[in-house]
Amino acid sequence: MYAFTYHRPTTVRQAANLLAKHEDAKLLAGGHTLIPTMKLRLASPSQLVDLSQIDGLSGIELKGRTIVIGAMTRHSEVANSPAVNENLPALAYLAGVIGDPAVRHRGTIGGSVANNDPTADYPAGCLGLGATIITSKRRIRADEFFKGMFETALEPDEIIVRISFPVVQKAAYEKFRNQASRYALVGVFVSKRSSEIRVAVTGAGGNGVFRVPQFEEALKKRFSPKSLEGLTVSPDGLNGDIHGSAEYRAHLIGVMARRAVAKATA
Amino acid sequence: MPAVAMTVNGKAVTADVDPRTLLVEFLREHLRLTGTHVGCDTSQCGACVVHVNGKALKSCTTFAWQVEGASVTTIEGLAAPEEPLHPMQEAFREHHGLQCGYCTPGMIMSAIDIVNRKGFALEDHVIREELEGNICRCTGYHNIVKAIASGAAAMGGKKVAA
Numbered sequence: 001m002y003a004f005t006y007h008r009p010t011t012v013r014q015a016a017n018l019l020a021k022h023e024d025a026k027l028l029a030g031g032h033t034l035i036p037t038m039k040l041r042l043a044s045p046s047q048l049v050d051l052s053q054i055d056g057l058s059g060i061e062l063k064g065r066t067i068v069i070g071a072m073t074r075h076s077e078v079a080n081s082p083a084v085n086e087n088l089p090a091l092a093y094l095a096g097v098i099g100d101p102a103v104r105h106r107g108t109i110g111g112s113v114a115n116n117d118p119t120a121d122y123p124a125g126c127l128g129l130g131a132t133i134i135t136s137k138r139r140i141r142a143d144e145f146f147k148g149m150f151e152t153a154l155e156p157d158e159i160i161v162r163i164s165f166p167v168v169q170k171a172a173y174e175k176f177r178n179q180a181s182r183y184a185l186v187g188v189f190v191s192k193r194s195s196e197i198r199v200a201v202t203g204a205g206g207n208g209v210f211r212v213p214q215f216e217e218a219l220k221k222r223f224s225p226k227s228l229e230g231l232t233v234s235p236d237g238l239n240g241d242i243h244g245s246a247e248y249r250a251h252l253i254g255v256m257a258r259r260a261v262a263k264a265t266a
Numbered sequence: 267m268p269a270v271a272m273t274v275n276g277k278a279v280t281a282d283v284d285p286r287t288l289l290v291e292f293l294r295e296h297l298r299l300t301g302t303h304v305g306c307d308t309s310q311c312g313a314c315v316v317h318v319n320g321k322a323l324k325s326c327t328t329f330a331w332q333v334e335g336a337s338v339t340t341i342e343g344l345a346a347p348e349e350p351l352h353p354m355q356e357a358f359r360e361h362h363g364l365q366c367g368y369c370t371p372g373m374i375m376s377a378i379d380i381v382n383r384k385g386f387a388l389e390d391h392v393i394r395e396e397l398e399g400n401i402c403r404c405t406g407y408h409n410i411v412k413a414i415a416s417g418a419a420a421m422g423g424k425k426v427a428a
Contacts, residue, residue, distance in 0.1 A: 003285075005285070006285035006329075006331060031328065031332065032309060032327055035327050035329070036309060039307065050332065076321075099309075100399025101322060101383075102309075102315055102324045103309060105321045105323050182398070
């Protein structure tokens with residue numbers, strides 16, 4: 001790991017100023033992606049801005065018909081939150097299948113969403129629920145937030161503060177894990193909120209998380225796994241690697257989507 | 267930058283360390299608490315698991331500075347020298363939940379974390395699922411699972427036949 005200067009601001013504004021001042025500064029949340037990346041020298045920020053001393057970035061609140069989760073909230077807190085389990089059990093489930101118990105004690109929702117790893121779980125949860133990402137500058141709809149592999153709509157000095165999830169009628173997440181890394185080889189998040197149907201896929205897309213309009217159309221008619229029978233996703237543009245070909249991932253999207261809908265309607 | 271300060275196994279410690287210093291390096295190299303191991307150095311194997319404010323984490327993927335002011339417990343902090351072993355340590359000895367022993371400190375720290383979260387009566391499948399982040403590369407998991415079930419019961423005050 002290369003040397004860096006370590007900062008511990010106590011306000012979001014101070015953190016944003018540090019980002020604005022240093023072009024290659026990086027934010028440190030839970031560190032469970034950034035620290036391994038720095039060890040491999042795939043990242044070598046000259047300045048590291050630790051968000052842990054900023055008050056008010058962590059916590060879960062039920063506000064009307066939305067669940068609002070602070071950016072520094074750990075995966076284990078989301079997985080075990082009574083408010084999330086009662087109102088959005090699919091999101092609690094998603095948080096509980098990230099990494100392993102020790103990783104879930106450290107990893108944060110804001111870190112995961114800002115990193116937008118193409119195999120991470122939270123991007124599917126955000127896009128699949130139509131979440132809103134609230135930053136130090138503005139509110140960004142999930143549909144406009146995820147821009148491609150490790151790319152988001154965040155500006156260089158913009159910081160995620162919290163994420164707001166609408167409480168939906170039905171939702172479920174199904175994940176086919178990579179046997180070694182436990183990241184999603186394919187993960188599918190489905191939700192139904194009155195007439196709005198969302199099917200979001202992680203792990204498979206060459207450009208990260210994406211929606212499946214043909215599945216959503218079919219589920220609009222009837223929200224049942226039967227509606228998806230016979231429907232397929234083209235392998236064009238999907239990831240293919242030693243863990244699974246693009247064709248295999250395309251097949252898994254159908255399987256995981258049907259399982260997710262079955263779970264959501266059970 | 268001022269020296270980093272925290273409590274390790276009940277003792278206040280402080281040291282002047284480079285920001286790059288991982289918690290596991292701080293424990294092993296500055297405090298000479300070498301019971302916490304580095305196996306994979308990529309947050310997969312769990313040999314480096316310690317408790318920070320009562321929760322298990324991977325000390326190879328945490329900077330010492332990130333836990334400033336926290337209370338850290340390592341394998342050395344479970345039982346004082348000359349005192350009886352912690353019930354979970356005793357259960358690993360009793361059930362021979364180890365072969366080379368390299369993964370054992372992390373296994374035991376994760377095991378106690380499982381008990382803290384899931385209680386004293388643990389079914390085998392729960393133990394196996396919860397041990398996802400700890401890898402043993404020599405003995406297999408059978409005796410480790412037995413040891414954890416027994417250690418958990420012992421922590422709850424029950425003696426379980428070996």
